Amino acid sequence: MQGDHPTLEAVAAHAGVSRATVSRVVNGTAGVRPELRERVRRSVAELGYVPNIAARSLVTRRTGAVAVVIAEPETRIFTDPFFARQLRGIGRELAAHDLQLLLMLLEQRADYDRIGRYLTGGHVDGTLMFSLHNDDPLPAIATASGLPTVFGGRPGWAGADRQPDLLYVDTDNRDGARQAVAHLRERGRTRVAVITGPLDQTSAQDRLDGYLDALGLREPDPALLAHGDFTAEGGARAMAELLDRSPAPDAVFAGNDLMATGALRTLRERGLRVPDDVAVVGYDDLEPAAWADPPLTTVRQDVERMGELMASLLLRRLGRAPDPEGRDAEPPAPVITPARLIVRGSA
Amino acid sequence: MQGDHPTLEAVAAHAGVSRATVSRVVNGTAGVRPELRERVRRSVAELGYVPNIAARSLVTRRTGAVAVVIAEPETRIFTDPFFARQLRGIGRELAAHDLQLLLMLLEQRADYDRIGRYLTGGHVDGTLMFSLHNDDPLPAIATASGLPTVFGGRPGWAGADRQPDLLYVDTDNRDGARQAVAHLRERGRTRVAVITGPLDQTSAQDRLDGYLDALGLREPDPALLAHGDFTAEGGARAMAELLDRSPAPDAVFAGNDLMATGALRTLRERGLRVPDDVAVVGYDDLEPAAWADPPLTTVRQDVERMGELMASLLLRRLGRAPDPEGRDAEPPAPVITPARLIVRGSA
DNA sequence: GGCATGGATGAGAGCGCTCTCATGCCGTGC
DNA sequence: GCACGGCATGAGAGCGCTCTCATCCATGCC
Secondary structure (H helix, E strand, C coil): CCCCCCCHHHHHHHHCCCHHHHHHHHHCCCCCCHHHHHHHHHHHHHHCCCCCHHHHHHHHCCCCEEEEEEECCCCHHHHCCHHHHHHHHHHHHHHHCCCEEEEEEECCHHHHHHHHHHHHCCCCCEEEEECCCCCCCHHHHHHHHCCCEEEECCCCCCCHHHCCCCCEEEECHHHHHHHHHHHHHHCCCCCEEEEECCCCCHHHHHHHHHHHHHHCCCCCCHHHEEECCCCHHHHHHHHHHHHHCCCCCCEEEECCHHHHHHHHHHHHHCCCCCCCCCEEECCECCHHHHHCCCCCEEEEECHHHHHHHHHHHHHHHCCCCCCCCCCCCCCCCCEEECEEEECCCCC | CCCCCCCHHHHHHHHCCCHHHHHHHHCCCCCCCHHHHHHHHHHHHHHCCCCCHHHHHHHHCCCCEEEEEEECCCCHHHHCCHHHHHHHHHHHHHHHCCCEEEEEEECCHHHHHHHHHHHHCCCCCEEEEECCCCCCCHHHHHHHHCCCEEEECCCCCCCHHHCCCCCEEEECHHHHHHHHHHHHHHCCCCCEEEEECCCCCHHHHHHHHHHHHHHCCCCCCHHHEEECCCCHHHHHHHHHHHHHCCCCCCEEEECCHHHHHHHHHHHHHCCCCCCCCCEEECCECCHHHHHCCCCCEEEEECHHHHHHHHHHHHHHHCCCCCCCCCCCCCCCCCEEECEEEECCCCC
């Protein structure tokens, strides 16, 4: 199998045409007589011809590959299937357009150099970036590389909002949080606390803002505010803090499910009943949320869809418009996907 | 930034040498006078030269990329951070050797064609494959492509054991299960049941075998055996089945943590105490295992390390021996990594 | 019927790199 | 002092493809 690899030349000889004609057929260029086209097709199939992408991209200057860059400060990717799902959506969309997915996982500072060089080297046609913190050097790298880039999650670095053609896909964190907290209020809760994520991430900040919206506040009540770090441990700690204040809250909105799970643990340890004594709402709708005791009321976002959208946004920017009618005259723009409250036992 | 991209030629002119010499320096080939070498280095840095990999791989016939193929029958990748962690290990090892990671996620039957064509097309130097079920067409594709391949998990398709140069990395599932069940017996449990995973996966079968080993049995006691499917729901169902038999088990070894979590849920619903009435042990040591109520006793495998090992096995097969002493005369062979019991509250 | 027109096809250059081979230079041995 | 071996360097071919441009042929028009 290996080692035969017929070339364009071979196919041309086999079909009795020129290299150029075979190239036209293979690339779907118009202007080849149907009968000839068919003959070439048969030769391609018969010889098992597969284009050599190296040769192709040497002349076209396109690589047919997209880099997906995930900066994962430590453990996040482990505990959270978020990236896996997003990757799935991305992979599906890219595959549908015959683009390859180059995965780059960043762990250390040194990795940033490597990736910068790689992107600048023109080895990919575009990038999808997950930049978790506002001080992440990734956006700068993207800009420096001059590559078309789409971000996962609204970028929050200074000046991001002023960049005109910034592309990203985010979920409506603010509205999701609003729904969650509104739900708690509808259930008659009057002292709704919040456990925030790291506020240098736009998702955490947006969720806090949604919480405030639902309560009609401009500033959080310090007695009802605790900071977590998006981990279960952090959630447990934050819940303990909240319970040590008086009067204690009768409901908690946690910035994500991991922290909500931690909060549940603390509540259990203190002998408090959920939702009777304290109602709990999480965010993300991770799988474990449904198994928690009690099952977690939470906010769901269509993560896989977000991945697809990121890819298709990039596709459009690359000019590989997935829109067959060619009517996407309007340039690609950021996309915000809706969030939906999932009511279960915990609130 | 985009668009300048100096070529070898440009660097050669700048350094006042020939293209060949620059190539030698860039690729670390011996036989260039140190002073010249240094001069070329400076030119490279000054011009910001980055080799064009398309051109390079056109002539070398190597691509510098490795495909990671994950066949994910439906939802597995969501609930289980397993792949994410393994990817991390793989990514680290590949990056250390300047290889790119091409991720291919398979969902549908049609994807297998695409991937087969891609691999056969010589677009990558090797593959890492995760083939979950024994009837998966992936191994055949790998063989047909003639590419160096390393599998994640011991392949279980018919005849796999007869293939002489089959390479894989697996954890010692059998021994892990043995430890788990031995632990239950040491704690005085006499009726230890088992909830198996899908037995067409070697991991599930091996864990069942380890269970039998620890009990000194050749065949499972049907009264103490229930089948799950590696999901929480399946585990809950299997636990219910087991409890409906009499006499009921006083301990359960679940084939993975997800099923163990499901079992915990059923036990809780039935008002049984864990571990007092029924002790539970899981397998995998997922993050949520530690938060479960009670925290799950389980078996840990170093998944990230397994990923690294897969990559380095492939590297050796590719001749990019990571062994600087060059003493790896012995050919690469399958690797089995140890498993370790983590004792927590549930048993 | 001759000529312009336009579409289908082929010829050929060249993308940036590696690698073989020829060349040139040095030091060594006789 | 000269031939020779060995090492450093350069010249040049060619990897497989795309794309421009020239060529060819059939058609339509005057």
